[in-house]
Amino acid sequence: MPRVQRSPPTTPLAETHRARSSPDMTDSQKESESDFVNRTTRNQPNKRLRPDFSPENPADPQSFEEKIMNMLTTWKKEQDKMLKSLSSDILEVKQQNREIQKSNSEIEKSIEYINKEYENMRQLIGNMEKDRAEQCTYIAELERKVLDLQNSCRPATIEIRNVPFKEAETSKELTSIVIKTCNAIQADVNESQIRDVYRLPGKKELNRPIVAEFLTVPIKNKVLGASRAFNKDRATKDKLNTGHIGYTGIQKPIYVAEHLPTSMRKLFYEAHCAVNPPLELLNLEPSNALSVNSVNQFFANIGNNLAQKYINRPTYQSKPTDKSSPPDSLALLPTDESEVATIIFSLRRDAAAGWDGITAGLLQQCSNRLVPIIAHICNICIESGKFPKVFKRAIVHPIYKGGNRDN
Structure with a gap:
């Protein structure tokens, strides 16, 4: 059996009646109160009744407002307390900030004073170092004079x-x-x-x-x-x-x-030991070139070694001898800029130029530029055992010394 949808019957619009309310309605025309209540109750849906403690209960309309006021008052007190505490903290922070600024100002003044004292101290130390160097030179001169006086x-x-x-x-x-x-x-x-x-x-x-x-x-x-x-x-x-x-x-x-004085006795002893070659020089190296290099190294450094032992002053450090040089190399020791400069300035300025036309005077005038280059080239030639052909060129002028010119 099909389901039947039931709905209330529609009321035709034409049958709708409108009425006006009149203040002078007779009592007979008024509906009874019980009929109105019954009709209202019947037309409205059923609702759950509010309890007595509901804030909207018309029986106690002031309780909700009092609670709200109490809650707002409590919240205001808490906020006032928090604001007061926050204000106190802000004042304390401001006070600390002023103290920090004051401390920073004092620190800046202290740093400026320290910097000023540091500059004065550095200048004083520089002057003291200069005076010390002068005093050391003066003391060395006095020691030399005392030594001469002792010898005399x-x-x-x-x-x-x-x-x-x-x-x-x-x-x-x-x-x-x-x-x-x-x-x-x-x-x-x-x-x-x-x-x-x-x-x-x-x-x-x-x-x-x-x-x-x-x-x-x-x-x-x-x-x-x-x-x-x-x-x-x-x-x-x-x-x-x-x-x-x-x-x-x-x-x-x-x-x-x-x-002899103590210092002269020490010098005499070192010189005595230096002129006696050590027994290690008698040991032959694997090759003749290395043996010759070791002997040359010993005798070439006698003066420097003696000066280093006797005089406490820095000396020029030359390059060490390369004992791994080729067997067919010349038994020559590496040179340095000081030796090259000494040789150049020992040349006579009026000496004749070589096949390249470079005079001794030109070498001496350009020594600041040429000495490092010449020393480097010479060391490369000594280490490799190979010399350029231009180094082997020369102009030879035979000079008649006497005797038979035809022989």
Whole structure:
């Protein structure tokens, strides 16, 4: 059975009645209140009744407003409290900001003062360094003068070393030792020719040298020459020793030498070691060129090595010898700009020019530009063992020295 849709019947528009409300309607024309209520209730949908505590309850219209006012009042108090706290914090931040600005201003002034003091200190240190350099130069000059004064005060002084020390030694006993030593080497010296005699200061258990000062320099030279002649052709055990001057027991060698200051003695010792080649030079290298290079290196650096040991000053560092050079290279050491400049300025300015027309005067005038280039080219040639052909060209003029011109 099909479903039937039921709907209320439509009312024709023509049958619609309109009425006016009149204030003077009679009571009979008014509907009863019960009928109106019933009709209203019937026409409106059913709704849930509001509870008594609803804010819209007409029974308590003031409760909602009071609650809202209370809530707003509480919120306002909280906001006022927060604003007051925020204002206090802002004032504190402002106060801190002013203090920071004041501190920054003081820091800036302090930095400016420190910078000013730093500049003054740097200038003072620069002046002190300059004064120190001048004082060091002056002290070195004074040391040189003192050394010259010492040498001039000791022109006729000798040292007798390794003589056994004796407790409570007197000047007379030392004079006797000097005379016995001179007589042993056949240098006749008497007591009247000795101006002064003493032992150098030092530890008592050591055999400190005896210093003897003669009246004249010829007497000193005679004693030194006699000492060298006495030890020249003798065996080690027969050279001048304590037995020659009357000491018994184990014989100890005695050395007679010129009395020198400490610095001069050091220089003399280094020079003595330098003139005696080390045994390593006798060891042959794998090739003849390397052997020759090692020997040349030793003798070429004697002066520099001695100066570095004796004088504490910086020296020019030349390039090290390349021992891996080809076997057929020349046994030459690398050069430097200082050596090239020395050679150029040692040339005569009026000397004849070579085949290239370059004179010695031109080389000397342009030395600032040419010296580094020439030194570099020479080092490359030495290291590679190859020399350009232009280096081997020359103009040779034979000069007649005498004899048969046709021979």
